[in-house]
Amino acid sequence: MPKTKIFNTRGNGLPPCPLFLVLVLFAMLALGADTAGIGGKLLDPNGNAVTGTGAAVFATNIAGGAPIRTAVLPDGGFQFAGLAAGTYDIAVPLPCCMYTSFQRNGVVVQAGQTLRLDLPIAWGINLGTIGDDPVMLANDMRARAKVPVASVPRGSDGKPDFNGVWANIPDPAAAKPPPLQPWAAQIARERAENNRKDAPGNFCLPNSSVPLILPFQYRLVQTPKLLVIIQEFDTPGYRQIYLDGRNHPQDWNPAWYGHSIGKWDGDTLVVDTVGFNDRGWLGNAPHTEKLHVVERIWRPDFGHLEAEITMEDPGAFSAPWKTTIHAGLLPDEDILEFVCENNKPVHMVGK
């Protein structure tokens, strides 16, 4: 048996030399004067590097082609190499709440040039307030979590066990708002223009009618007949999902979180919620008492939880709306007490 040639592993009879030359030529092109680079750092208004966001920088050549992606490094730096000379639009999508997404168009880079481009990142809606970014906190907690590699645990009833502290993994795409009827869209616009000054959370009321979509960490406490979600940073912060086979009650006072019952579909828990009041917000969107939410929750592996959430509201939405959450396990974290006692909406001016 002859020894396999390094450059001819497919055994197609071609001599190795041409392929080698092509590789050398490609390497020379990549390193040579015909290509360009862009690199720098993401800097916040305090002059600190923007790190820990899991963000990426996108460069789009205005001559065409797909955006080119490079990850932001742990020190806040980024580097594009091997770009074609030309004009690029640079974008950095960033999740709420510490920073605002960045966009700069028309960045020109010449052949052979490595352009130094530091990106000034503006504050997001929290205006850079120390200790006020739940998404960043969740990112940091997930980054330091020591998650064992193990199979999905199961309870005494054989069902997947969701017990644990979880934090959602930011997914900017999932922040797409629901399709709204004109009256509801108008309200959502006004709320955004007013910088959410009348949001229920400002008055120590629930931040969301569907708390699972909030960026705050939560603990799932699961028994065969009851699942309890204890959510930090929200009021009341606990939600009960009945797994004992009961139906929704006939007489029910509309409630902020509604009334939830769950049943298993294989390894997926299907939670059905109705009975909402019409005072809660979904992001900036209003909803009516007709809101109906189905959350399909499963645990794909030990360290992750997923939920597909479908909402319909014939009173406010123009179509059903689906979103997904992905959560990471935080084995060493606890949920802390959150009594909302000191919000001061009197200072909320709005615009």
Added chain:
Amino acid sequence: MRKQQTCSYGWQVKAAQALAAATLCIAPSLLSAHHSFTAEFDLAKPVTLKGTVTKLEWTNPHARFYIDVKESDDAIVNWELELGSPNTLLRYGWKRDSLKIGDEVVVEGYLAKDNSKMANARTVQFPDGRKVSAGSASDSTSPGAK
């Protein structure tokens, strides 16, 4: 660990649509903090205040501290400064005695829109010169950092 997701649905469209897609997909329509600081403070009015800590409120959803600022020879004004939640601050190494009554501090932030003597705190310089700031680097967020 699951790969971090980005606005993938927006980046597959042609370049002319990319900006619109990026703008849409980062809108904080679902993710929001306890309240929007932009409703309360004015990004166009940065302020630096130097004063003495007079009071601390280690309360949810926002910790607050108050400082006496000498604004002229005969005027000392008490300012209210807003931080994030004590729960978050604790996880970044803050304790309720990280700031003490009587500490001389320098605070950078943005003024309240309603013209009251309030600002948010985006940096706090402690008496020993250490400066703690908002941001993603937890080292710079922690008062215990070297």
